[in-house]
Each structure stands twice: as structure tokens, then as C-alpha cells.
Amino acid sequence: MGSRVEAGLIARIFGAICLSLLATSVAATCRDDQVHLRGDWGEARFRVEVADTGASRATGLMHRDSLPQGAGMLFVYPRPQVAVAFWMKNTRIPLDIIYMDSAGRVQRIAHKAIPYDETALPGGRGIQYVLEINGGLARSLGIGPGTELRHPAIGEDAAWPCE
Template identity: 60%
Template sequence: MRLAVPAVLLALMAGQASAACRPDAVELRGDWGAARFRVEVVDTPETRAQGLMFVEEMAPGEGMLFVYPAPQPRVGFWMKNTLIPLDMIFMDATGTVRKVHTMAQPHDETLIPGGEDIQYVLELNGGVARDMGIGPGTELRHPEIDPDTAAWAC
């Protein structure tokens, strides 16, 4: 059963059609609908390693986009020093979702594998992906994705 989408996400989705691609936002679309999230982009080894560790809360409609310079043979995350539950959305070089891990638990050091050939990972508050229906096949749009190969280009 899907829960109601919070009002802040509905407001973000309503402005989606008129908004241009921006480095501080991602758009997602799929057979479930569409959504826009404000994101912090982490694209260096140091910022990817830090991620959302020690963050005490993340506002609804916000997330973090992990960007790798090229598809990675294997991507895995853990929740060490992470204080809030997270959904992890793993995407290939086209921005197409390949795997979603919902409700990763704070402080859990168990490796969460994202799969092979993953180039982007979007972290959202725990439960958001499940509640909205975000799953494999969903497409993400962001300026970091090469427009020549993107499933949904800017």
C-alpha cells in the first residue's frame, strides 16, 4: 500500500514542468509518476566517503546524489555513523534505476550492494522510494548525466 505523498513533494512535483535542470535538483519519472528533489551532489572520493554520516535529519524533498566519474564495477554502501534511515537508489550511466534498497538502518555496517556498472546513487529519507513507488526502470534527470547517453536528458 502506498502512503500519501507529503505536501512538500507535491509542491515540488507541480513546479517540475517549468523548472530547468539544475545542479542542486534531480527529477525522477516512472510509471508511478514524477518527483523532484533538492540534492547535494557529492562527486569526489572524500565527499562520497563522508556522505550523510553524522547528519541528524534531512528535510522532506531533499537528498544526496553520489556521482562517480564512470560506471563502477561494484558499488556498495553501509550505514556506519549514519544517524537517519535512508533509501538508496542505484542507477547506471543513463540515469536508469537498477536497484532500490529501502530503509537502510542507522549504524548498520552490513554492506548494501548496489550492483555492477552503477554510476549514480541517490539517497533519500527512509521509506520515500517505497511510498512513492520508485523502482527499477525509473529514470533520473540531472546535469551530471551525459545528455548523449541519458535515458532522460536535460
Template identity: 55%
Template sequence: MKRFLGALALGALAAGAALAEPACRDDEVLLRGDWGQARFTIELADDEAERAQGLMHRESLPQGAGMLFVYPEARSVGFWMKNTLIPLDMIFIDATGTVARVHSNATPGDLNPIMGGSDVKAVLEINGGLAERMGIAPGTQLRHPAFAAERAGWGC
């Protein structure tokens, strides 16, 4: 009987641990919406040089990977695909970590600006077409340490 109670207690602890929020890390983002949840391993572009380089000259991007462009303050942003060799989805995120706009399948090499809006704090780039397949759309919440906990819809 004592062994059985010990196993129940361990099972309850394991169930409680499953309910805990995953830790925030600089090298990943978590997304959630009515479609479910997803995790991407990311490269962080949080200064001018890194944002200017972006994903240029890359021949591939792993399926569960992306790049998160973070700005010091929310602003109007536009992206282009100069020297970008792979189609990308651009997910524009406001200061609360909420997806405001998704641009799907940006065309490699296209020099036309892709505007994200006037209140963009960050942009997540992932493989082209993936956002639509997963259901990532306006209203989806993103979790990352770049979003101030007091403003974030899904804070760290």
C-alpha cells in the same frame, strides 16, 4: 476583440512553456516513471572525500532533499550506514540515468554492505521509505547534468 486575441496568445504561450523540459541544475534531480514525476534538491558528492562523508552524523534530512553520489565511470558500489543516524533509501542508477535497484530503509548504524550492482554511475540517497511511497523503482529515469546527454534516457 484585440484584447481577447492578446489574451489567447498569452494563454497559448503559457501552455507551450508548461510543456518545456525544466532546466538541469547541479543542485537538483528530477525523476520520472509511470508513477509521475518528482524533484529533489540535492547535495552533490562527486569526489572521494564527499562520497566518504555522505550523510553521516545528520540528525534529519528535509523531505524533498537528498544526496547524489556520482562516480567518474560506472562501477560496482557498496554502501554502509556507519555513523548514519537516519534511515535512508539508496537508489542505484546506471550510466543512462535509469534506476537499476532500490534499497529501502537502510538501518542507521548498520555496518553490513548494501551492494548496488556492477554498473552503477550514481546513487541517490533520500529519506527512508520515501521511494516506495512515491513509486520510485527500477526503470524510473533520473535527470541530472552528471549523465552524458548522448547516453541518458532523459538527458539535459
């Protein structure tokens, strides 16, 4: 009978250790240089540069010849904006421009924005985060309105908070 009690105790301790390691692993994946997206289509992760100053947001991905697959740029505004619009002036790479609200929920996507095009691509009202990735990836992955983004920059309103 003593061995059953010991076995049960060992199993509970082992389970607690595994849960602790899993929680640490999940928390460790929420980093400044990565975003995670999830929706009914599944999940995806991108390595990102964060543009969170006026100067870095103004420059964005302009003047670059390529963007590695699995990479992107996350634009972070200090609060939801009255109106956000991007354009492709001096941008050489076709991009998907993903506009999100203060909770990190996708509201709109400008698919395959055309390099050098100066046409404004509006994201709408209440946009606080914008993710740029290689053109065509959003559709191929299934990213659409309602998709949730997780990143440390998203505050207490996060639909998918960092833990």
C-alpha cells in the same frame, strides 16, 4: 478577411512564445541542486547535494541528525563502477539508497537502510549514480527499477536528458 489573417498570425506568434517559455521553464528545472525522477508511477523532484569527489562520497550523509523531506544526496562517479556498495556507518538517518546505471535508470534500491549498520548494501555492477533519500519514500512514491533520473551530471547516455 484581413482580420482573420492577422488573428491567425497573432495566434501563431503567441503559441511560439508560449512554447519558448515552456522550453525555458523545463530547461531551467534541470539544475545541479535538483534531481527529477519519473516512471509509470508519476514524477518527483528532490533538492540534492552532489557528492562527486572521493572525499564527499566517503562522507555522504554521515553524522547528520535529519534530512528534510524532499531532499537527498546524489553520488556521482566519473564512470560506471565494477561494484558499488554502501553502508550506514555513522549515518543516523534511515535512508533509501537508489542505485542507477550510466543512463540514470534505477537498477536496485536498498529500502530503509538501518542507521549505523555496517552491513554492505550492494548496488551491483555498472552503477554510476546513487541517490539517497529519506527511508520509506521510494516505496511510498512508487520509485523502482526502470525509474529514470534527470540531472545535469548524467551525460549523453541519459535516458531522460536535460534539454
